Amino acid sequence: MSATLPAQPVRSDAPRSPIRRRRSRASAWLYAFLAPLAVVIGFPFYWMLALSITPPNEIYRWPLRFFPATPTLDNYVQLFTRQDLQIGRWFINSVVIATSETVLTLLxxxxxxxxxxxxEFPGRDQIFYSLLFALMVPTQVTLIPTFLLIRMFGWLDSxxxxxxxxxAGVFGVFLLRQFFLSLPRELEEAAVIDGASRLRIYWRIALPLIRAGLVALVIFVFLGSWNNLFWPLIVLNRLEMRTxxxxLTVLRGAYGADQMGxxxxxxxFASIPVLVFYAVFQRQILQSITLTGLKA
Amino acid sequence: MHTSYTPDQPTARPGTWKDWRWYFGNFLFVVPFLTLFIVFTLAPIFYSIYMSLFDWEILARSPRFIGLGNYADLLNDSLWWLSLRNTIYFAFLTAAGNAIFALAVALSVNQPIRGRDYFRVLFYAPVVLSVAVMGIILGWILNTQFGVLNYLLMWTGMPAVPWLSSPRLVIPMLSVATIWWTFGFPMLIYLAGLQNIPETYYEAARIDGANAVQLLRYITLPLLRPIIMFVAITQLISHFKIFGQPYIMTEGGPGRASFMVIMYLYQTGWRFYRMGYGSAIAIGLALVILFFTLLQLRFFGAGADEAN
Structure with a gap:
């Protein structure tokens, strides 16, 4: 199409149009808002990293230094060698729990x-719509009975x-159902004619097509599980079973007063894995969450 | 092809044996979910109501039926009312703050300026942190004696402020910390909504000579209203469940100034093992949340009508 249009005259010395100028003044205002905001949002991340390499005698003194005079890795060494902290084991627990919860939930x-x-099966839609009512009941109601159930099964500390x-989260079913419904039926019909089974159509055709929904669910479930506090706090009591x-709450309770570094x-250590994951997949993560925000 | 069948249509005529086998095979897809759902969600909901009618202390004595006794106690329990008041205060403050702040940020990073993708990525980053990490960092920044915030205040000549140890400031500061931690999510929802507003509306208004403020006032905000409502109410509902922030940053203090309902539930159930009374607390909170959920359904229905 551009080939049919006459070339635009390009004059580098031309004065900028009033619209352009108004726009750049507006964006100056935006930067005046966004740049300080970025500092406020970003500073706590920096501060965490800076304090983690600061020796104790520099943390509890005034005036503050924004970068340690004598940076040290001693805090990290202590983190991994202290007998009352089993941070390596806690990391493994968190990985196992978050990964298995994500895989099982997705499946x-x-x-x-x-x-x-x-x-299709009889009562299908009635069952589905009654599930939506369960979405309205806050999960806090189930905490005590589920805890007693887990205790009865002998599953505490497991x-x-x-x-x-x-x-079995209703939100996950609701979300993925929306994605499945938006797929064109013809693809599956063609596979049926080719003689593929239901399970095969689900696994080989439908599932790969709802990638965006699956990505969003992976992020929600994995982060939710990795960051969950209340449930692991009451189910896991032995030191080596903690997430x-x-x-971290134990660590803060024990050393928050005199060993903030x-x-x-x-x-x-706990947030670097998720931050790296986020940094690598940020484009996909933000896109699929935005898409999901529209669907849900 | 006339006789082609979609996956949910049986091969044989309805009502035959083959038909029911087909339906059963379909039903198997939802069986794992339904089993887990019934065991860990549906049954516990009803069991919780049942338990709330008992004086039920595990590790102590066998449960004793007391009817609505727990609820009568709850109505006279000053700790319950205190924690409920704190929770409602916190939830409203945080929901309103998040709804407004995230909107301002979303409007800014929706403009075609250089580097806006970096701003978006940075602003969403706190969401991926756990409440423990968030509480540790911001708790230390807000520390009265060694915190950065007071350092900056004193540098400008102002006195230090006991951010988290003043009964009046503690809930607003927990709210500010929570907004720092969570505003990225409503920001993305707003961005999704903003992308749905057709560019032609703005072009038409600009031709009529509308300035940026007028575009915002007469196009963006009215069209975004259903989403603003949605964000405000879903935020409110989710922040009623606050537990981690005060558990880590203040332990409910100073005194009981930041003591929340879920902390009370935790204390009752897992410190004192009073499971019957704990169930009554959980149901009490659930009723409060349910009220706002129904409000959301009403508003959301109305919002959907307006959008058309």
Whole structure:
């Protein structure tokens, strides 16, 4: 199309149009708002990292230094060697719990979502709409009975006790069902004619097509599990079964008064994996959450 | 092809044996979910109501039926009312703050300026932190004696402020910390809504000579109103569940100035093992939240009508 248009005259010395000028003045105002805001939002991240390499005698003194005079890795060394902290083990616990909760949730919810979206059986829609009512009941109501149930199963201080109660989330089914419903039926019909089974169509055709929904759910479930405090706090009591998030509250309780650098090293260690993950996948993460915000 | 069938249509005529086998195979897709849902969500909801009618202390004695006794106690329990008042105060402050602040930020990073993607990425970053990390960092920044905030205040010649140890300031400061931590999510929801406003509306208004303020006042905000409502109420509901921030940053203090309902539930259930009374607390909070959820459904229904 541009080929049919006459070339625009380009004059570098031309005065900028009034609209352009107004626009650049507006963006100056925007930067005046956004730049200080970026400092406020970003500073706590920097401060965590800076304090984690600051020796104790520099933290508890006045005036503050924004970069340690004698940076040290001693806080990190202590973090991994102190007997009363099992940060390596807590990290493994968190990885195992968050990963298994994510995988199980994705599997269970996508199967059910596909069933509710595409496969017919008597009472299907009645069951689905009664699930939506359960979305209105706050999860806090289930805490005490579920805890007693887990205790009865003998699952206190176990991975399955933390993971299983969270797997069947109505939100996940609701979200993925919306994505399945928006797929064109013809693709699946073609596969049926080719003789593919229901399970195969779900796994090989439908699931790969709702990638954006799955990504959003992975992020919500993984971060929710990794960052969860209340449930692991009451289900996991033995020191070596703690998750990182619960372990950090222990760390802060024990050393918050006189070893803030050590506590900050723990906080940095706990958040660097998720921050790196976020930095690598930020474009996809922001896109799929925005998309999900529209669907839900 | 006339006889082609979609996945949810049985191969045989309805009502035959083959038909029911087909339905059963379909039903199996939802069985894992329904099983877990019934065991860990549905049954506990009803069991919680049942338990709230008992004097039920685990590790102590066997449960004793007391009817609505727990609820009668709750109505006379000053700690319950205090924690509920604190929670409602916190939830309203944080929801309003988040709804307004995230809107201002979303409007700014929706403009075609250089580097806006970096701003978006940075502004969403705090959301991925755990409440423990957030509480540790911001708790220390707000520390009266060694915190950065007071350092800056004193540098400008003002006296130090006991941010988290003053009964009057503690809930507003927990709210500010929570907004820092969570505003990225409503920001993304607003951005999604802003992208849905057709560019032609703005072009038409600009041709009529509208300035930036008028565009905002007469196009953006009215069209965004349903989303602002949605954000405000979902934020309110989610912040009623506050637990981690005061648990880590203030332990409910000073005194009980930041003591919240879920902390009371935690204390009752897992410090004193009073599971019956704990259930009554949980149901009491659930009723408050349910009230606002119904409000949301009403507003959201009305909002959807307006958008058309």
């Amino acid at each position: 269970v919810c996508s199967l059910a979502a596909y069933g509710f979206a595409r496969l 991975y399955q006790g933390v993971v299983l109660p969270g797997v 990182l998030t619960v372990g 050590l506590v900050m090293a723990g906080a940095a």
